[in-house]
Amino acid sequence: MDRRLALVRRPSPSLADGLVTHIERTPVDLDLALRQWRAYVDALTEHGWQVVEAPASDAHPDGVFIEDPVFVHGDLAVLMRPGAEERRGETEGLADLLAARGYRIAAIEAPGTIDGGDVLTHGDQVWVGLGGRTNQAGVDQLAALLSELGATVTGVPVTKVLHLKSAVTALPDGTVIGHEPLVDDPGAWPRFLAVPEEPGAHVVLLGDDRVLMSAAAPESAALLAARGLDVVTVDITEFEKLEGCVTCLSVRLRGAPA
């Protein structure tokens, strides 16, 4: 079996001050957030993932959303240049950690901006959301880096939600799922499946046919279970209040270099 490592970063004490763009700000309960984060980490561990904790980034309220400052494909780790200036320092500490684990390191340079939450992959197909946080220069730089690895990058519009993966994610068979009112162009994918709830659009692939989802999407979970998927759910209400979802709380490193 491939080595399965998941990179996580513990929530900052200032989590409640995280950015909010498309939803109304509501108070975040930090203690509950910490408990939910530990349960999320436990769910990864219980399903065969070795969890690696990145150095804390307490000065950054959104640091827990570790998917945004780094993207990994094959043996290449790309330090992103987050679209929100407040989040740029979150890359700190990640290059050393990933280089020590055998990854080659690259970085997106100005004027490019790109958040990991905008990057959806299925095999060698990569879609990048162009919208609030990611610009064309960022997409072009990522496309050049990934072309050496045989991956094809396609830009897709994102205007209704924070990131592409706030709108859509991919099931193990490559079907892309999304809550249609929030998807700019469902036609961007050859196989698109509409789910009834917004958080139902977010799955973390845990391996084989198992997916991790938010507990806030019971109808979507039932729909995916009826398709034969083994659905594991976690409560992440405190992160959802900051436009976070299950995907952005970890970076999954499949087949990591030895």
Ligand SMILES: NC(=O)NCCC[C@H](N)C(=O)O
């Ligand atoms: N990949 C993600 O979905 N990241 C969520 C980031 C939420 C954070 N409050 C932000 O606005 O950047």
